[in-house]
Amino acid sequence: MTSIITRRRFNFGAAAAAATTPLLGHSASAQAPVGIGFIYVGPVGDHGWTWTHDQGRKALEAHFGSKIKTSFLENVAEGPDAARAIRQLAQAGNQIIFTTSFGFMNPTIQVAKQFPKLKFEHATGYQRTENVATYNARFYEGRAVIGTIAGHMSKSGQAGYIASFPIPEVVMGINAFTLAARKVNPNFKTKVIWASTWYDPAKEADAAKALIDQGADMITQHTDSAAALQAAEQRGVFAFGQASDMSSFAPKAHLSAIVDDWSGYYIKRVQEVIDDKWKSGDVWGGIKDGFVKLAPYNAAVTPAARAAADAVKDGIVSGKLHPFTGELKDQKGVVRVKAGETAPDEVLAKMDWYIDGVQA
Missing domain, CATH: 3.40.50.2300 (Response regulator)
Structure with missing residues (x-):
């Protein structure tokens, strides 16, 4: 089956244009792809932290094919900009949003309260709610x-x-x-x-x-x-x-x-969303778990x-x-x-x- 995944690359300065993109929305069809959003603190080409999370996003695409659509915002500053970026992806029809820097913690909690039906995952943080999970690597x-x-x-x-x-x-x-x-x-x-x-x-x-x-x-x-x-x-x-x-x-x-290596974790959590089995929690994986x-x-x-x-x-x-x-x-x-x-x-x-x- 031909993949119909939409991958959109944004800088936060171009956020307004992304907000008008209907391809990020989730249609009423039962077969509509699951929307997955990512918020990055750096550029996807840093070959460091952000690059590895984006490799995880690409692993999702390779694993799930047309069952999902992924999108991301890169170079998002920690602080007020993060709340606006997370809210943008929430309004765009994503069912789960991964926020991938410690400084996104409070903005993630803030936006999650406004969208209680959506699922959020925050990397390296410690605040959790019913619709906000945390994950980290040792x-x-x-x-x-x-x-x-x-x-x-x-x-x-x-x-x-x-x-x-x-x-x-x-x-x-x-x-x-x-x-x-x-x-x-x-x-x-x-x-x-x-x-x-x-x-x-x-x-x-x-x-x-x-x-x-x-x-x-x-x-x-x-x-x-x-x-x-x-x-x-x-x-x-x-x-x-x-x-x-x-x-x-x-x-x-x-x-x-x-x-x-975030690939295994992302695949597992998205599968749980697809199967309607996702629950909030905390995961801290190390070398044994393949995270490091x-x-x-x-x-x-x-x-x-x-x-x-x-x-x-x-x-x-x-x-x-x-x-x-x-x-x-x-x-x-x-x-x-x-x-x-x-x-x-x-x-x-x-x-x-x-x-x-x-x-x-």
């Missing part, structure tokens, strides 16, 4: 794997970390990376520069250069462009990609990357680093290893997790402190 598991590699391969014993915003998800990643590296080298340090953006190639490149100038010979990031990797390549140091395999941008510097993957290791990764990283990954999957098992002390020496204990999800989800070894 990125910190992947950070523990690449932190292990950094601990083995850093000659200076110092990494540079380009961070976006100080929300728990980002703080968790910084801590997991540092903890894993310090298991290899107890004196390992992670110096953080806050970019205050999810996507700004120029700012990310400048941050990478500044961190390298300060002695970092490993660069990692929780921002979405490949600019930091390219800066590392130019300066002859190693780096890790964010959200996707970015090795093509820096084939020498790129040691590995955390790869986000690791890009292939660069040939430069040493056998010892490769073996140690694989052991961490296998331990996480088997449940024998948790990146946040104590004793864990913060920067001030306060014990945050006692020896032999593991930080529960409730603590991780609210993490607002840095582990010893983080310079931020």
Whole structure:
């Protein structure tokens, strides 16, 4: 059967034009395709966070064919613009809307109250209602794997970390990376520069250069462009990609990357909408669940680093290893997790402190 999926690409500045597009509407026919909307904080071409969510959207199209129609708005700013964008997709006839950035949380709740018959899913948030579900990935598991590699391969014993915003998800990643590296080298340090953006190639490149100038010979990031990797390549140091395999941008510097894979989750949830079985809830998947993957290791990764990283990954999957098992002390020496204990999800989800070894 020929696909009749409509894929429409918007910038928020072109939102008014999209609102007049009848193809996004849901007809009265019982066979009408299910409308699925996505709100993105960055451009679909960032090769990072937004790109991976859009790969999930494309996986929906490939899986369901003419049973669905997808649409998205990209470059939507967190805040009032998000509410307008979400409302636009709700008014356009979508049955389920995925809002894919932490800063979309309050706008999602706000618009969901206005459209109680529609279904909403918010990525990385914690507020839920009867028609708003939340989903997230345990990125910190992947950070523990690449932190292990950094601990083995850093000659200076110092990494540079380009961070976006100080929300728990980002703080968790910084801590997991540092903890894993310090298991290899107890004196390992992670110096953080806050970019205050999810996507700004120029700012990310400048941050990478500044961190390298300060002695970092490993660069990692929780921002979405490949600019930091390219800066590392130019300066002859190693780096890790964010959200996707970015090795093509820096084939020498790129040691590995955390790869986000939302496809399985999106397919499952849309199938539940089609079957009228969708319910609100919270999902937090990790390496074992296929939400988090690791890009292939660069040939430069040493056998010892490769073996140690694989052991961490296998331990996480088997449940024998948790990146946040104590004793864990913060920067001030306060014990945050006692020896032999593991930080529960409730603590991780609210993490607002840095582990010893983080310079931020």
